[in-house]
Amino acid sequence: MSDEFDPLEARLKAALKAAPSPEAEARDRALALAMENFDRLQASGAEARPKEDRPRRAGFFQGARSMMNFLTSRPALAATTSVAALIVGVTVLLPVAENLTPPTTPKLAAPEAPDVPTSSVAEAGAPAEEKAGRVADPAPAKPADLVLEAAPAPAPEADMMPGAAGEARLAESDGDARARKEVPVGGAAPEAEAALADSGGAPDMYMVPAPSAVVAPMPAPEPMPYLEPNTEDYASAAANPVKITAEEPVSTFSTDIDTASYALVRSTLNMGVLPTPDQVRVEEMVNYFPYAYPAPEPGQAFRTTVSVMPTPWNPGTELVTIGLQGELPAMADRPALNLVFLIDTSGSMEDPNKLGLLKQSLALMLPELRPEDQVAIVTYAGSAGLVLPPTKAADRDTILAALDNLTAGGSTAGAEGLELAYRTAKTMQGEGEVSRILLATDGDFNVGVSDPEGLTSYVAKKREQDGTYLSVLGFGRGNLDDATMQALAQNGNGQAAYIDTLSEARKVLVDQLTGALFSIADDVKVQVEWNPGQIAEYRLIGYETRALKREDFNNDKVDAGEIGAGLQVTAIYEVTPVGSDAVLNDPLRYGTATATPAEGELGFLRLRWKAPGEDESQLIEQPITGQEPATTEARFAAAIAGFGQLLQGSVYLGKWSWDEAIDLALSARGDDPYGYRTEAITLMRLAQSLSK
């Protein structure tokens, strides 16, 4: 349906209309198969409909989800309602929940209203219109009787094969959809998956067992309608394996200041569900918490703190914790800041937990800015637009009014919005100023990004060209594209945070604002060389999506993570000393004799980092002697690493259980001025109950 006549479009249309007519044989085969399955289904007894189809976007699950979100965002309600009661009550409560949801934004006329007005689609039941949508159509619909006769006759085995194969494929894909997708590092989801997420529909083929296949019952209904897993996309990789020091003594990775995984885990647990292993990235959980590492010496960008302690979950190994503390420059002379809020106002954002929370969050942040800082707002929904031209932060009323006026509606033109945001950021750029785009989204980049890889390389290019950073704030659940978010922030040298509550917004945008907005070190790479004479095996806990090649360490062209002002990054190795009972790998019969005899150091730590805007990296080296004392901070980090691994069902924890994890966290709670650690312990208790 084009507004004006377009010859090219008309040509495409004509070509598409010339669909080849179906073979009569194929048609008969398909119809026979349909009848066969119909009969089998009838014979199997017509149980109640096991699962809702989702004809409209705002369907059953959506409603249930928004209700769950709503309930969990109000602790008082959640606390009085047991999970079991929620499950039972879902169907009944649904309409109420829809009404309960406070409309912070005016409801838009739903574009996907169920009744279709007059249409050019063939009118049902009118035989004359059977041909609509086709040109060559030699086979008119057969009378029902004919089909009926053909149906019960079992088709020859050979003829059945394509159908059977097809069924198996479809059934398998159904399983696939429920299983989480593995996304390669960099988060570039395959194009087809993007298409799938885009369709908003789960591949919900329901299969009747084929004659040649094992007769299986109808798939059981999902036990709990908590999420549509296949519209969320997580960046994950298999947990790092145990490495043999003699074979691979060097371990290299990039720092990671993302915290999204912890907030996601929290939001999932608060829904009364255990997170799936791919939602858990241990290093992001560990790095969520502030640690009181010693501050860097004057003139140094950061300081490393190493501590060695016995592994809580394995008496035969030790934990080596490497903490990096970024310096906190005097904020009085911090450079002026140019912020572009790139706000997703697509229809899917219309939820108090998304756009509503987003507005509150950004409003919280405004008082933290200095009068000379500049703010601009770009929205993207259907088409991208500059909602607020660059405005001094002093003019808070104008900014607040612009924020307030945001409403959700339309689809997501993510790529267009990103381009506009970068253009806007460039116009704001002044000498010595820092520009950053804050992308706020629920991850639904459904338009214009047929190529996530192209998008991330675009972000990386802009970072190099204009020096504009990009951070990503995720909101809401349901179609959170964690993989794309992570990839964008990683390439934009920014942070990916997930904001599920106003207190999380406070943590990210107020308490740690300087860290989130000002980078003190870019491309921070960590390399540890373990001494095979001391350490038989080692394992890096987490950082799976951040692994670097050994040779990339010295290559300044290879991008890595940044460290924000005053922030900490923590990495934990579990190492097995030579001669320990806990060594997993037997020595090689034909291997070389053990290298250097046990001498001194456990390993050697190397760090490379660049001052922001510089091309050449600097090197910091420090031996790990094994004498470094364990601190409360390191023990709390270990407790959180244990928490993450328990959620992942890690094989390395042995019999170590929730009780021990909670005890360890309790004993290492330390100062905890903001209560983050206390909250983590509450979450561990919740996870413990849920996993029983």
Place this chain on the structure above:
Amino acid sequence: MLMDTPDETLAQAAAGGDRVAFATLVARHYDRIHGLAWRLTGIKAEAEDLAQDICAALPAKLRHWRGEARFTTWLYRVVVNAAHDLRRRQATRARASAGWGDWEIARQEEIAQAQAAQDWLMEAMARLSPELRDTVALVLGEEMTQAQAGEVLGVSEGTVAWRMSEVKKRLRAMAAEEAR
């Protein structure tokens, strides 16, 4: 008599176990399923397989039909989702060509068809992302309104409009290249 019964009535009856109603419904819509399957995949053999898979799955799927949408809209959605599944499987099988890339094989089969037009179609479709292909197949191929196509694809009318303008952009780029 059944031939005049609206789809929705038939679907309701079929969902309730009416065999004749189901047979009528499938026979009536097979060509439609096949046509869209072809427009989505671009390969005749693929379209036939897809149509057959859908027919096989239809009895079970119909149970979830609640009459919230027009039957044809619902059916189109089933076809589009099945085509997505197919693409996904092809992608996991590391077959980079998503349907239209296999045009050469299909062309051998359909040598009698209007060659030039089809080659052009192949090239045009190959330039579009899967989302754009789906949209084009529905809006141009099935002559749906943007609202209807949006309903099938589960996106808003605005998205469909945006995608169609994107399609035009790519077609123009292609025409410009041809002219060179």
